[in-house]
Amino acid sequence: MVSDEYGFFIDPQRCIGCRACVGACAECGTHKGRPMIHLDEMDRMESPQTVPTVCMHCEDPICAQVCPADAIKRTDDGVVHSSQKPRCIGCENCELSCPFGVPIVFSGMEQMLKCDLCYDRTSEGLKPMCATVCPSQALLYVPKHQVAEMRRSKPVREFLVGTLKVKTRTAVMVPDSEIPLHLDAALLIEGGF
Amino acid sequence: MSTTPKSLAELRDVYGPHLNLAPPGGWDADLEPDKLVKTHCCFCGQQCGIQLKVKDNRVVGFEPWTEFPFNEGKLCPKGVKRYLQGNHPDRLTSALVRTEHGFAEVDWEAAMAHTVNEIERIQTQYGKDAFAVLSGVSLTNEKSYLAGKFARLGLGTKNLDYNGRLCMVSAGVGNKKAFGVDRAANSWADIVGADVIWVTGANVAECAPITTDYIWRARDRGAKLIVVDPRITPLARTADLVLPLKPGSDCALTNGVLHLLHKWDLIDWDFVKAHTTGFEQALEEVKDCTPEWTSGLTGLPVAAIEKAARMWGEAETSFLLHARGIEHQSKGVENVLGCINMVLATGRIGKPNCGYATITGQGNGQGGREHGHKCDQLPGNRDIENPEHRKYICEVWNCTDEELPGKGLTAQEIMNAIHTGEIKGLLSLCFNPLVSLPDTEFTRAALSRLEFYVNLDFFLSETAQHADVVLPAALHEEDEGTTTSAEGRVIRINKAVEPPGDARADWKILVEIAQRLGKEKWFGHFTSPEAIFNELRVASKGGTADYFGITYEKIEKNLGVFWPCPELDHPGTPRLFEGGKFFHPDGKAKFIPTRWRPPMEVVDAEYPIWLTTGRVVFHYLSGTQTRRIGFLVEQCPHPYLEIHPRLAALHGIEEGDAVEITSRRGALVLPAKVVKSIRPDTVFIPYHWPGELSANRLTARHLDPLSKIPEYKVSSVRIAKTTKDRFPAELAELQRMAFEARTDQANLPEQVF
Ligand code: SF4
Numbered sequence: 001m002v003s004d005e006y007g008f009f010i011d012p013q014r015c016i017g018c019r020a021c022v023g024a025c026a027e028c029g030t031h032k033g034r035p036m037i038h039l040d041e042m043d044r045m046e047s048p049q050t051v052p053t054v055c056m057h058c059e060d061p062i063c064a065q066v067c068p069a070d071a072i073k074r075t076d077d078g079v080v081h082s083s084q085k086p087r088c089i090g091c092e093n094c095e096l097s098c099p100f101g102v103p104i105v106f107s108g109m110e111q112m113l114k115c116d117l118c119y120d121r122t123s124e125g126l127k128p129m130c131a132t133v134c135p136s137q138a139l140l141y142v143p144k145h146q147v148a149e150m151r152r153s154k155p156v157r158e159f160l161v162g163t164l165k166v167k168t169r170t171a172v173m174v175p176d177s178e179i180p181l182h183l184d185a186a187l188l189i190e191g192g193f
Numbered sequence: 194m195s196t197t198p199k200s201l202a203e204l205r206d207v208y209g210p211h212l213n214l215a216p217p218g219g220w221d222a223d224l225e226p227d228k229l230v231k232t233h234c235c236f237c238g239q240q241c242g243i244q245l246k247v248k249d250n251r252v253v254g255f256e257p258w259t260e261f262p263f264n265e266g267k268l269c270p271k272g273v274k275r276y277l278q279g280n281h282p283d284r285l286t287s288a289l290v291r292t293e294h295g296f297a298e299v300d301w302e303a304a305m306a307h308t309v310n311e312i313e314r315i316q317t318q319y320g321k322d323a324f325a326v327l328s329g330v331s332l333t334n335e336k337s338y339l340a341g342k343f344a345r346l347g348l349g350t351k352n353l354d355y356n357g358r359l360c361m362v363s364a365g366v367g368n369k370k371a372f373g374v375d376r377a378a379n380s381w382a383d384i385v386g387a388d389v390i391w392v393t394g395a396n397v398a399e400c401a402p403i404t405t406d407y408i409w410r411a412r413d414r415g416a417k418l419i420v421v422d423p424r425i426t427p428l429a430r431t432a433d434l435v436l437p438l439k440p441g442s443d444c445a446l447t448n449g450v451l452h453l454l455h456k457w458d459l460i461d462w463d464f465v466k467a468h469t470t471g472f473e474q475a476l477e478e479v480k481d482c483t484p485e486w487t488s489g490l491t492g493l494p495v496a497a498i499e500k501a502a503r504m505w506g507e508a509e510t511s512f513l514l515h516a517r518g519i520e521h522q523s524k525g526v527e528n529v530l531g532c533i534n535m536v537l538a539t540g541r542i543g544k545p546n547c548g549y550a551t552i553t554g555q556g557n558g559q560g561g562r563e564h565g566h567k568c569d570q571l572p573g574n575r576d577i578e579n580p581e582h583r584k585y586i587c588e589v590w591n592c593t594d595e596e597l598p599g600k601g602l603t604a605q606e607i608m609n610a611i612h613t614g615e616i617k618g619l620l621s622l623c624f625n626p627l628v629s630l631p632d633t634e635f636t637r638a639a640l641s642r643l644e645f646y647v648n649l650d651f652f653l654s655e656t657a658q659h660a661d662v663v664l665p666a667a668l669h670e671e672d673e674g675t676t677t678s679a680e681g682r683v684i685r686i687n688k689a690v691e692p693p694g695d696a697r698a699d700w701k702i703l704v705e706i707a708q709r710l711g712k713e714k715w716f717g718h719f720t721s722p723e724a725i726f727n728e729l730r731v732a733s734k735g736g737t738a739d740y741f742g743i744t745y746e747k748i749e750k751n752l753g754v755f756w757p758c759p760e761l762d763h764p765g766t767p768r769l770f771e772g773g774k775f776f777h778p779d780g781k782a783k784f785i786p787t788r789w790r791p792p793m794e795v796v797d798a799e800y801p802i803w804l805t806t807g808r809v810v811f812h813y814l815s816g817t818q819t820r821r822i823g824f825l826v827e828q829c830p831h832p833y834l835e836i837h838p839r840l841a842a843l844h845g846i847e848e849g850d851a852v853e854i855t856s857r858r859g860a861l862v863l864p865a866k867v868v869k870s871i872r873p874d875t876v877f878i879p880y881h882w883p884g885e886l887s888a889n890r891l892t893a894r895h896l897d898p899l900s901k902i903p904e905y906k907v908s909s910v911r912i913a914k915t916t917k918d919r920f921p922a923e924l925a926e927l928q929r930m931a932f933e934a935r936t937d938q939a940n941l942p943e944q945v946f
C-alpha cells in the first residue's frame with residue numbers, strides 16, 4: 001500500500017530538461033532499461049521549456065475502462081498499475097485512450113507498461129525514483145498538506161478532457177502568475193524585459 | 194614524435210568512444226547487489242552523494258543517497274548514469290607503448306622502466322624544468338596534493354599546472370585579492386534564505402543542476418531572481434529579470450550597478466567603513482559608469498540596468514553566484530572583483546542568508562586548487578614565492594629550499610613552451626588538453642613536438658592518443674580519498690571496486706615513478722590515500738585552507754566538514770567572514786577598482802559575430818567519460834550551433850542546416866539549432882567534443898593577465914550556410930551511435946514481468 005498522505009506533484013515551470021528522471025526511471029528493476037516517463041521539448045525554437053509526464057493515476061482510469069482484457073488494475077491506494085502480463089493482448093486501446101499519453105505498448109513485447117508510481121519503492125515508504133533524483137524538484141513527492149507552504153504554484157487534480165472531467169491522484173502545479181516568462185533574447189534587448 | 198600512431202578511425206575501432214548501454218550482463222541479469230557503497234558523483238563540483246550498487250566487484254547501478262544533506266538524493270543525468278563508465282569495453286587495462294603500428298600492450302615493468310629512463314634522459318639533457326606535469330582536479334585532494342609534491346620533489350620541475358587553470362582560477366585570484374581566501378563564502382543553505390539571487394555567467398540548470406532547487410526554494414519564499422547571461426538558459430526562462438548582455442561586457446555591468454548603488458545611496462556605509470578598504474577608489478572608477486554608458490557596452494536597455502540595480506540594492510538579504518561565464522575571459526579576475534564589489538557595497542556577506550560563491554565546475558575544483566596543484570602554490574593555499582610559506586613546507590616535506598622549485602608556467606603557457614621546444618617531456622593525468630585547451634590545432638602541433646609523453650588515464654583520451662606510454666589509471670569508484678565540494682565541504686570518496694587488469698590508482702603510479710627516480714625518502718610512506726591525507730593535513734595547517742582538524746572518521750561521522758578546520762575538536766566553518774572578519778592581515782575586505790576594458794578579440798567587419806562556448810547537462814568537460822555512456826550520448830550526441838532566428842534568416846539558415854563557422858584560428862561545420870533564447874549577435878557551441886567537432890578550434894589563446902585563464906567565452910567569428918556533405922564524418926558516426934543507443938533500448942527483453 002502507498003500511503004495516502006503523500007502526493008505526487010508535477011511542476012513543469014521548474015523543469016530544466018535534464019532527463020535525469022527518464023534515466024533514473026529506466027533503472028527500475030521492474031521495467032529494466034525502459035523509461036516510463038515522457039519528457040517533451042515543447043518548441044525549442046520558441047522556448048527552452050520542457051515538460052515531464054508521469055502517470056496521473058486517474059480516479060476512474062480511462063485506460064482501464066477501455067481495456068478489453070481487463071488487464072489494468074487500480075489498487076485501493078489510487079495507483080494505476082501496468083498491465084498484467086497474462087491478460088494484456090497488446091491492443092493499444094489504453095495507449096490511444098489515455099488523455100495524458102502515458103501507457104506504452106512496447107513493440108516485440110505486446111504488453112503495455114506504464115508508470116506505476118514506483119510501486120516497489122512507494123509501497124515501502126520511499127519516494128518514486130524520478131521525484132527522488134529530479135534536480136529542480138519539478139517532480140515532487142511529499143505529504144500533501146506540505147505543498148501549500150512549500151510552493152507558490154497551486155496543485156490541480158481535475159482536468160477537462162473534451163467534455164469529460166478527469167480526477168487524478170497526481171497533481172499538476174499551475175504556475176504562479178507573478179513569475180514571468182522570458183523566451184526571446186532579442187525582445188529583452190529591445191526593452192521588453 | 195608524439196603524433197598519433199594510427200589513423201583516428203583505426204584508433205576509434207579499438208579504443209572508442211564506444212557506448213556502454215546497460216549494466217554488466219545486460220538488463221536481464223540478476224543485479225541484486227552485494228553491497229551499497231556511499232560515495233559521491235564524479236561529474237561536477239557539487240559532488241552529490243550517491244550510493245553505488247556493487248556485485249562481484251562490478252558497479253551494477255545506483256541507489257539515491259537521501260541522507261546526504263547537499264542533494265538529499267537528487268542527481269542529474271550524469272550522476273544517474275555514471276555507473277556505466279565502469280565495465281566499459283574501452284577501458285584501458287594494461288600499459289601501452291607507441292609502436293610504428295599503433296599502440297602495443299606491454300607489461301607494467303617495461304612501461305615503467307621506459308618512462309623513468311626517458312624522464313631521466315630529458316632532465317639530464319635539457320634540465321629539470323624541461324619535463325612538465327599537467328594534472329587535473331577531477332582527482333581527489335590526496336592525488337592533487339601528491340601531484341604537487343611529485344612534480345616538485347619527485348621530478349624537481351617547477352613546471353606543474355592543472356586543468357583548474359581552465360576552470361575557476363579567475364574566481365580564485367579575485368577571491369584572494371578581495372577576501373584573502375579562495376572558497377565559496379557560504380554553504381548553499383544560505384541561498385534558500387536570500388531575498389534576491391543574482392546569477393551571472395552561470396548556466397545553473399545545466400552545469401550545477403542541484404543548485405536549481407536551492408534557488409527555487411528561495412523563490413517560493415518570495416525571493417527575486419536576476420540572471421545575467423547572453424543566453425536565456427533553462428533557469429533564466431522564469432527569472433524575475435534576465436539581462437542578456439553582450440559576451441565580454443560583464444565588468445561594464447557590475448561597474449554600472451555599483452554606480453547606481455552609490456547614486457541612489459543603497460550602500461551599507463556601516464559595513465563598508467568598519468570592514469572594508471578601498472571603497473573610495475572603487476567609486477572613483479565607476480563615477481562615469483552611468484546607465485547610458487553601461488547600456489552602450491552591454492547592449493542592455495537602460496531601464497533593465499536600473500531595475501537590476503534597484504532589485505539588488507534594496508534587498509535585505511542576497512546571494513550572488515557566478516561561474517565560468519564571467520571567469521573564462523581575458524578580464525576574468527576583474528569580472529569577479531566587479532561582482533564582489535557589488536556584494537561588499539551592500540554589506541551582505543558573512544551573515545545568515547547573505548552570501549557569495551563561485552560555482553566550482555570540476556569534481557574537485559575546490560579542493561584540487563588548494564594544496565599545491567598549481568604552478569604558483571603550495572599546500573594550504575600557500576604562496577610558492579613567499580619565504581615563510583616555503584620554509585614551512587620544506588619542514589613538513591623534509592627538504593631544503595634549494596630542493597623545492599619556484600614558480601613555474603601555467604597550463605596554457607606550458608603548452609606554448611612545448612610548442613616552442615622549451616619543454617621536451619610531459620607527464621599528464623586527468624587532463625585532456627586536446628579538447629579542453631583553446632586553439633585545438635595549436636595544441637595538436639605542440640603535442641607532436643614532445644620528445645617523450647607519458648599519460649595516465651582510464652580511457653584512451655584524444656590527448657592520450659599522442660602519448661609514447663599510456664599507464665592505465667583508476668576510475669573514481671576504484672580508489673578512495675576525499676574531495677571538497679563547491680560549498681567548501683570536505684567529503685569522503687569511498688572505493689567500490691578494484692581496478693581491472695593492470696590498471697591502478699594514480700597515486701600508486703606517481704609514488705612508484707618517484708621511488709624509481711630514487712626519491713623514496715619523500716614518497717615511501719605514502720602507502721594509502723589516508724597516509725597522503727594525513728600529511729596534507731599537516732602541510733595545510735596554518736594556511737588559509739586549513740584541513741588539520743579534518744580526519745576520514747570525522748568526515749564520515751558528520752557527512753562532510755567545511756574548511757577551515759584548524760583543530761581536531763573544531764566543527765568546521767560552513768559560513769566564512771562572520772562578524773565582517775576577512776582573511777587579510779588587517780581583517781578587512783578590499784574593494785578593488787575594475788576599470789572597463791574590452792575583450793582581447795572584438796567583432797569587426799571580417800568576423801562580425803560573437804562566439805561563446807559552454808557545456809550541456811549531459812556531458813562532463815572534455816567528454817572522455819560521458820561520450821562513452823549510452824544514455825548521455827543518446828540525449829546529446831554531438832555539438833551544434835545555437836543561433837537566433839533573426840541572425841539565421843540573414844544567412845538563409847534553417848534548423849538543421851550545415852553552417853561553417855570561421856574564426857582567426859580555424860573553422861568547423863555544424864548543424865544549426867535555431868533558438869530565440871540567444872542574443873541575435875551571438876552564437877553558442879558546446880565544447881565537449883574533439884577533432885573536427887571541437888569548439889576550441891575556434892577559440893583563442895588569449896589569457897587573463899593574472900589568472901592565466903583562456904578567454905573561452907568571447908571570440909569573434911563569421912558564419913556561412915554550406916551544404917550538408919561538408920559535415921564531418923564524425924558527426925554522422927555520432928548520430929548513428931545515438932540511434933543505436935535508442936534502438937537498443939527498444940530491443941530489450943521480451944518480457945520483464
Ligand atoms: S529530472 Fe526534473 S528537471 Fe530534469 S527533465 Fe525530469 S522533470 Fe525536468
Ligand code: SF4
Pocket residue numbers: 024025035036037054055114115116117118119128129130131
Ligand atoms: S513514478 Fe516511477 S515508474 Fe513512474 S515515471 Fe517516476 S520513476 Fe518511472
Ligand code: SF4
Pocket residue numbers: 234235236237238239240241267268269270271272273401402403
Ligand atoms: S554531475 Fe553534479 S549535479 Fe550531476 S549528479 Fe553529479 S554531482 Fe550531482
